[in-house]
Amino acid sequence: MPEKPTLDGLEDRWARVWEDEGTYAFDRSATREQVFSVDTPPPTVSGSLHVGHVFSYTHTDIVARFQRMRGKKVFYPMGWDDNGLPTERRVQNFYGVRCEPSLPYDPDFTPPEKPGKQQIPVSRKNFVELCETLTAEDEKAFEALWRRNGLSVDWSHGYQTIDARARAISQRAFLRNVERGQAYVSMAPTLWDVTFRTAVAQAELEDREHTGAWHRIAYHGASGPTYIETTRPELIPACVALIAHPDDERYQPLFGTTVRSPLFDVEVPVLAHPAAEMERGAGIAMCCTFGDLTDVQWWRELDLPNRTVINRDGRLLRDTPDWITSEAGRQRWEQVAGATVHTAKERIVAMLQETGELVGDVRPVTRPVKFYEKGDKPLEIVSSRQWYIRNGGREASVRDEMLARGRELRWHPEYMRHRYEDWVRGLNGDWLVSRQRFFGVPVPVWYPLDGEGEVIPDKPLTPDDAALPVDPTTDVPPGYTAEQRDVPGGFTGDPDVLDTWATSSLTPQIAGLWSVDDDLFARVFPMDLRPQGHDIIRTWLFSTVLRSHLEHDSLPWAHAALSGWILDPDRKKMSKSKGNVVTPMGLLEEFGSDAVRYWAAGGRPGVDTAFDRGQMKVGRRLAMKLLNASKFILGVGVDAGEPDLSAVSTPLDRALLARLTEVVEKATAALDDYDYAVALEVTEQFFWFFCDDYLELVKSRAYGEFDEAGRDSARATLAAALRVLQRLFAPVLPFVAEEVWSWWQEGSVHLAAWPDIHELATSAEADPQVLSVASDVIGGIRRAKSEQKLSIRTEVESLSVQAAPAALEALREALADVRAAGRVRDVELVVSSDGELVTTVGAPTA
RNA sequence: GGGCGCGUAGCUCAGCGGAAGAGCAACGGCCUUACAAGCCGUCGGUCGCAGGUUCGAAUCCUGCCGCGCCCA
Numbered sequence: 001m002p003e004k005p006t007l008d009g010l011e012d013r014w015a016r017v018w019e020d021e022g023t024y025a026f027d028r029s030a031t032r033e034q035v036f037s038v039d040t041p042p043p044t045v046s047g048s049l050h051v052g053h054v055f056s057y058t059h060t061d062i063v064a065r066f067q068r069m070r071g072k073k074v075f076y077p078m079g080w081d082d083n084g085l086p087t088e089r090r091v092q093n094f095y096g097v098r099c100e101p102s103l104p105y106d107p108d109f110t111p112p113e114k115p116g117k118q119q120i121p122v123s124r125k126n127f128v129e130l131c132e133t134l135t136a137e138d139e140k141a142f143e144a145l146w147r148r149n150g151l152s153v154d155w156s157h158g159y160q161t162i163d164a165r166a167r168a169i170s171q172r173a174f175l176r177n178v179e180r181g182q183a184y185v186s187m188a189p190t191l192w193d194v195t196f197r198t199a200v201a202q203a204e205l206e207d208r209e210h211t212g213a214w215h216r217i218a219y220h221g222a223s224g225p226t227y228i229e230t231t232r233p234e235l236i237p238a239c240v241a242l243i244a245h246p247d248d249e250r251y252q253p254l255f256g257t258t259v260r261s262p263l264f265d266v267e268v269p270v271l272a273h274p275a276a277e278m279e280r281g282a283g284i285a286m287c288c289t290f291g292d293l294t295d296v297q298w299w300r301e302l303d304l305p306n307r308t309v310i311n312r313d314g315r316l317l318r319d320t321p322d323w324i325t326s327e328a329g330r331q332r333w334e335q336v337a338g339a340t341v342h343t344a345k346e347r348i349v350a351m352l353q354e355t356g357e358l359v360g361d362v363r364p365v366t367r368p369v370k371f372y373e374k375g376d377k378p379l380e381i382v383s384s385r386q387w388y389i390r391n392g393g394r395e396a397s398v399r400d401e402m403l404a405r406g407r408e409l410r411w412h413p414e415y416m417r418h419r420y421e422d423w424v425r426g427l428n429g430d431w432l433v434s435r436q437r438f439f440g441v442p443v444p445v446w447y448p449l450d451g452e453g454e455v456i457p458d459k460p461l462t463p464d465d466a467a468l469p470v471d472p473t474t475d476v477p478p479g480y481t482a483e484q485r486d487v488p489g490g491f492t493g494d495p496d497v498l499d500t501w502a503t504s505s506l507t508p509q510i511a512g513l514w515s516v517d518d519d520l521f522a523r524v525f526p527m528d529l530r531p532q533g534h535d536i537i538r539t540w541l542f543s544t545v546l547r548s549h550l551e552h553d554s555l556p557w558a559h560a561a562l563s564g565w566i567l568d569p570d571r572k573k574m575s576k577s578k579g580n581v582v583t584p585m586g587l588l589e590e591f592g593s594d595a596v597r598y599w600a601a602g603g604r605p606g607v608d609t610a611f612d613r614g615q616m617k618v619g620r621r622l623a624m625k626l627l628n629a630s631k632f633i634l635g636v637g638v639d640a641g642e643p644d645l646s647a648v649s650t651p652l653d654r655a656l657l658a659r660l661t662e663v664v665e666k667a668t669a670a671l672d673d674y675d676y677a678v679a680l681e682v683t684e685q686f687f688w689f690f691c692d693d694y695l696e697l698v699k700s701r702a703y704g705e706f707d708e709a710g711r712d713s714a715r716a717t718l719a720a721a722l723r724v725l726q727r728l729f730a731p732v733l734p735f736v737a738e739e740v741w742s743w744w745q746e747g748s749v750h751l752a753a754w755p756d757i758h759e760l761a762t763s764a765e766a767d768p769q770v771l772s773v774a775s776d777v778i779g780g781i782r783r784a785k786s787e788q789k790l791s792i793r794t795e796v797e798s799l800s801v802q803a804a805p806a807a808l809e810a811l812r813e814a815l816a817d818v819r820a821a822g823r824v825r826d827v828e829l830v831v832s833s834d835g836e837l838v839t840t841v842g843a844p845t846a
Numbered sequence: 847g848g849g850c851g852c853g854u855a856g857c858u859c860a861g862c863g864g865a866a867g868a869g870c871a872a873c874g875g876c877c878u879u880a881c882a883a884g885c886c887g888u889c890g891g892u893c894g895c896a897g898g899u900u901c902g903a904a905u906c907c908u909g910c911c912g913c914g915c916c917c918a
Contacts, residue, residue, distance in 0.1 A: 005881090207918075368918085418850055419916060426917065534850095535915075565915085602859080602869095606851085608914075612858055614870050617883085624883060632880030681860075685868080692885080699880095779886090786875060786887045793878045 001634060001743040005627035007592045007620065010735040015147045017738075023748050024152040028520060030073035037527040038064055039508045039557055040153070041540075042079030042161060045138045046086035049145055051611060054584045056563035058600035060531040061151045062676040063561070065731035067528075068152065069754035075524045077157035077511045078146065082135035083166075084500035085196070085374060088439045091131050096120060099127040099438040101473070101495070124438050124473065131439045132162070145585055150593050150734045152750065159510050161503050162439070166510045167469035170503040171444040173551055174389075174433070175462055178445075182550050183389045183433070185457060189289070189296045190432065192382045193372040194314030198436040199386055200372045200379065201499060202393070202429060203539045210369035210378060214281065216359040217352060219259040219268075226259055226270070227359060229281030231367070233352065234316070234345040235288035237264050237324060237333065240304040244284040246272035251284055262357035263348065264329040273298055290381035292370075310380050316344050341380070385457055387434040387443060389502070391546050393427035405545050405555055412561040412674045413606040416534055423538040431543070433502040440497030444470050446477040453488040461491060505543035508556045527557040529674075534562040534606060561674050564608040587616065594733040595619035601680045601732045622684060623736040626729060629691050630722060630740035636702045638719035640744040645716060648762045649709055650701075651813040653717035655771035656694050657760045660686065660721055664755045667728055676732065683728045690721065693775040700820035710816075724755040769810040773837070774818050777801055777811060780839025781822040790844060792823075798842035799824035804835035 018024060038060060043053060061076075068074045092098055096115025103123040111120075111130060122130070139160070146153060159166055177183035190199045212231035219226045219242060228242060239261050244251035254270040261268060275294055276285055287298045289306045298304065307323055309316050318338045320330050332351055336344040352358035369378045392399030402424050411417045434443050445460040461477040463470045472493030476482050484490030503510075508530075512521040526548070532540060541560060548556035587596050591613075598619025603609035648654055663686045670678035700706070702714035723745075730737035730749045741749035781799065785792055799822060801811060808829045811818070819827060825845060832838065 007883095413851095415850065422849055422917065538916080567914090604860090607859095608852085610858060612870090614858070618869065621883065625881070628881035628884085630880090635880070677860090681868090691881090695880085782886050789875060791876055791878060792886065793876090 001631060005631055005739075007594070007623055007627070007736060010739050011148050011150070011588070011593050014735050014738050015150070018152075018748070018750075019147075019155075021748070023750055024068075024074070024076065024154050026075050026154045026157060027073045028523060030523060032523055034071075034073050035075055035523055035528075036064070036067035036072035037075035037512070037524040037529070037557075038077075039511065039527045039530045039544075040076065040078055041532050042081040042159070042504070042507060043142060044084075044086055045080045045082040045135045045142065046090045048138075049142055049584055050566075051584055051587065052566040054145075054149055054587070054596060055566050055600045055603060055609065056531065056533065057146070057151060058149065058597045059561070059563055059603070059605070059676060060529070061149075061153075061734075062597075062601060062731040063529065063531075063671065063674055065152050065734065065750060066671040066676075066679075066754065068750060069727065069730065069752060071753065074152070074154075075157070075512075075527075076151075076153050077159065078143075078151070078153045078155065079159040079161065079507060079511060080135065080139045080142065081161045081500070081504060082131070082139070083161040083440055083503055085437065087131050087135060087162075088127075088437065091127070091134055091439070092119065094134055095130055097122045097127065097130065099124055101438065128439055135160070135162070145588075148585065148588050148593060150597060152734070157511065161500070161507075161510070162441075164469055165513075165516060166503060166506075167441045169510050169515060170441045170498060170506055171463075171468050171470065172465065172515055173506055173509065173547060174498065174502065175444060175465075177389055177550060178460070178462065180550070183387060185385060185387050185460065187383060187385045187457070189299070189381050190384050190386055191370065191372075191379045192312060192384070193375045193377070194312070194380055195375050195377055196372065196437070197312055199384060199432055199434065200375075201432040201501075202427065203431075203501065203543075204373050205370050205379070206373045207368040208371045209366050211364060211366050212369075214363040214365055215349065215352070216282070217262055217286075218357045218359060219261060219286075221254065221257060221259040221270075223253075226254065226284065227282050228284050228286050230286055230291075231365065232288070232291050232345070233348050233358075234336070234341055235291050235309070236261055236286070236348065237266070237321065237336075238288040238290075238307045238309040239266065239268055239286045240289055240299065240307055241268050241287045241302065242270045242284055243273050243276045243287050243298055243302075244270070245276040245278045246274060248276070248278050248283055263332050263351055263355065264324050265326040266323055266329070271298075271302055273302060289383075292381070296381060306383055308383055310341065310382065312382055312384075314377065314380060315340050386432050387496075387498075388430040389433050389546070389550075391427060391431040391543075392424060393429045393431070399424060399427065401549065402542075402546065405549055408555055409545070409557075410559045412559060416537065416560070416562045416606060419534065419537045420542060423542055431499075431546075433499045434494075434496040435499055436495070437497050440500060441469070441503050442471045442473070443494040443496045443498055444468065444472065445494045446472050446480075446491045447494065449486070449488055449490050449492055451488050453486075455492060460494075501539055501543045504540055505547045507544065508548065509551070525556075526552070526554050529559045529561060530557045531561045531563060534564070537562070559674065562606045564603055564606050567608050567610045591616040591620050592623060592735070594623040594736050597732055597734075598622060598680070601676050604677045605674060619733075622687075623733055625687070625691060626726070626733065626736050626740055629687075629695065630726065630743065632695070633718045633722050634744055636715065636718060638715050638722070638744075640719075643716045643720040643723065643759075644712075645720065645760075645762050647709075647712040647716040648720075650713040650717075651767055651770045651810075652694075652697065652774060652817055653713045654762045654764060654766035655768050656690070656717055657720060657762055658766035658768055659771060660690075660724060661757045661760045664724060664728070664757050664760070668754065671731070679728075680732050683725070687725055687729075689775070690725070693778060694771070697774055697778060697814070697817045697821045701817055705820065706816060720760060724760065727752055727755050767810060767813070769807065770813045773803070773807050773811045774814040776837055777818050777839055778821055780837070781818075781824070781841055784839060784841040788841075795823040795825065795845045796841045796843065797824075797845055798826045798828065800828040800830060800838075800840045800842075802830045802832035802836070802838040804837075805831055807835075807837060 064076045095111035098119040100121035101124045105123045105125040109126050214229045215233045255272050258267050320333045335347050392402045406420045447455045480491050512524045514521045544556050595616045599615040666682045667679040698714040701710045704711040726741050737749050
């Protein structure tokens with residue numbers, strides 16, 4: 001035990017010991033019943049961890065440490081999510097390169113020291129290598145932070161969502177979905193981001209207010225013009241019908257007839273469909289392929305032709321579409337061929353003004369438009385061949401199964417279940433899993449080519465399981481040779497990668513080594529806990545439940561714990577901007593890891609919490625207090641062995657242990673329910689009371705100033721209480737708890753048994769009032785002395801206590817301790833008529 | 847527009863049917879032999895607003911206002 005205990009340096013010292021001793025190593029001989037397994041969120045490796053990560057990962061660690069002390073073999077791996085667009089973008093900016101899949105691999109390529117102004121095109125393989133290099137560096141820094149933060153992770157069970165094993169597992173799971181018909185390929189209208197040139201899924205959409213303008217435009221019928229209103233006049237050449245509500249009397253005569261489009265003179269039918277809104281615009285809409293999701297619905301349900309005019313790069317087709325047949329129409333198309341959507345709109349509006357087919361003023365309007373959450377241009381809808389996984393968006397039976405899984409899962413807090421149910425009920429299509437990107441898990445299929453060299457899409461070729469992971473753009477399917485690539489009668493590889501969630505949804509399988517080490521998998525799956533943010537219930541949580549349901553017919557985990565957000569105080573008050581960036585490592589160094597963990601532990605499950613340096617200071621004080629209190633108690637002279645509770649003969653001591661028993665019960669129940677905040681609160685509250693009142697009360701007796709029995713009773717109680725308190729704090733304050741435990745106990749506190757109420761059971765019944773009255777009276781003495789501006793240690797002539805008879809009776813049991821702690825010479829006990837406790841002290845002794 | 851959550855002391859938050867709480871801050875003390883990175887004490891609130899249920903409401907119900915998240 002050091003002379004002057006300090007918190008400085010505890011993190012490095014104990015982190016090294018834990019690593020050397022394998023304190024948190026998973027015992028893989030354990031059976032499933034003995035295991036507590038955690039499906040840790042793999043942080044996205046695209047930059048740095050922030051305070052919010054420290055916050056929520058600490059919550060998980062507290063639970064893991066608690067379960068470990070309860071005797072569970074804890075499976076607590078850490079993964080890195082380094083697969084997907086954020087990494088691609090970071091690599092592009094960091095190295096100044098871009099992926100050009102047509103280029104050959106250059107094994108000698110090294111990126112420039114500093115990224116140049118012009119991005120250097122590199123092959124897909126070079127690009128992926130750069131992704132791996134950069135993420136490896138980031139991951140080192142992340143691991144160092146987590147170790148410093150005290151996460152009790154078993155680092156030998158790490159994974160990357162882009163590593164070969166994860167790719168193989170991801171592809172295997174996908175191919176098994178294909179085999180069972182749970183995944184399928186389909187040519188369909190798809191939401192498309194023109195910047196990233198990739199399809200996006202429903203889960204990646206967000207609505208944003210976008211300014212547009214209503215244009216009133218004339219279509220021409222046999223009996224005169226029909227006016228429609230549209231915000232997208234550039235889609236006139238893509239128009240396949242005009243549509244009004246079947247009950248709309250204004251358009252009854254037109255249903256079944258045809259009209260001709262302005263400028264391009266294409267004949268389209270006028271049709272009825274209930275999705276047309278009578279109150280909106282003119283009540284009759286142009287259906288184009290495709291302006292929005294309603295167009296898709298009409299196109300599908302009314303069996304309309306596909307007249308796509310927008311390319312995947314967001315520009316209009318260069319060639320004149322064959323459905324534009326009139327000479328004037330074809331000339332007008334020349335004006336917009338190859339133009340961006342924006343330019344095409346301007347030119348078409350100008351032409352409409354010329355021809356007089358644009359009627360009245362253009363009226364600005366702001367309305368919600370769908371964006372890719374990472375994009376900055378509105379999504380277009382294009383027809384393309386994509387892979388989908390059935391998720392209940394199209395089949396009620398699957399949806400009901402997913403709802404049942406949601407009810408089966410235990411949610412913490414419970415109300416988070418609604419978000420899941422709302423999402424499942426609102427699904428409107430299957431899960432689109434193919435992406436037209438480079439850095440990801442390749443879609444593991446090839447397609448045969450017919451005699452003309454055209455793709456035969458409905459007969460995908462799949463790899464042998466042993467060959468996984470495969471890259472179809474370089475690997476060759478079974479039964480073919482490399483020379484047959486992209487030649488008639490040969491094959492072509494699917495160029496796409498899987499949605500990042502298609503791999504992330506398999507984290508329990510990846511961490512547990514499903515299909516790689518099935519023995520391990522059987523010991524950890526289904527897992528116990530998924531901790532995660534509430535914002536990704538619709539994506540990560542839902543997709544993980546789905547994949548597990550499809551592959552294993554079970555939930556992936558029994559419990560989901562949803563953590564809240566960290567609210568940046570600056571963001572609340574938008575006017576203020578501090579400008580000083582707080583890095584997690586800086587905080588850990590400034591306050592100590594235990595102090596930062598203390599702040600995190602104060603955030604109730606699921607509740608957004610303010611970033612609060614004040615709480616970190618408080619946490620530091622608590623850690624310091626634990627050092628000092630431990631030092632004091634050990635200095636009094638207590639035994640390190642199992643405390644001899646038969647020596648606890650003094651009523652005050654029995655009452656203390658009884659109160660601590662309640663604390664153990666409450667803290668245990670709270671942690672069993674994943675409520676670390678309540679567990680900490682009750683422990684902390686008791687601990688301050690223990691230090692401020694109990695320690696002061698028994699100090700003299702423990703030093704042996706009275707009789708031997710009293711001394712032994714105090715020492716046994718102090719030892720028992722300290723052993724319990726150090727362990728109660730261990731999950732939240734792992735470093736300082738380990739430090740003080742090491743002063744007198746063998747082994748790691750983190751492998752010690754969680755406190756059990758039986759280790760506090762004394763032979764005789766305890767009277768809690770002895771402790772509460774003694775505490776009240778000592779408080780009264782302090783108050784009285786404080787009012788007289790006396791030192792607490794000043795000895796006074798007399799103490800008078802007025803109280804109810806029962807309270808006085810209890811007080812007598814602890815009177816010697818109270819007298820010693822309060823430094824009073826004479827004591828007078830007076831029965832009070834109203835039962836209220838009144839403490840008065842006399843003058844200081846001379 | 848719908849779902850969910852939240853409005854309690856200057857600040858951060860507990861409490862969620864039986865006398866308004868904690869910590870921080872502020873203020874006043876104590877140089878107390880574990881701890882001045884300590885200790886003691888004091889101040890401070892129509893529990894968002896309006897109704898209702900109840901012997902009793904911060905707590906349950908209804909409506910409204912404000913904030914946040916998710917989804918249309």
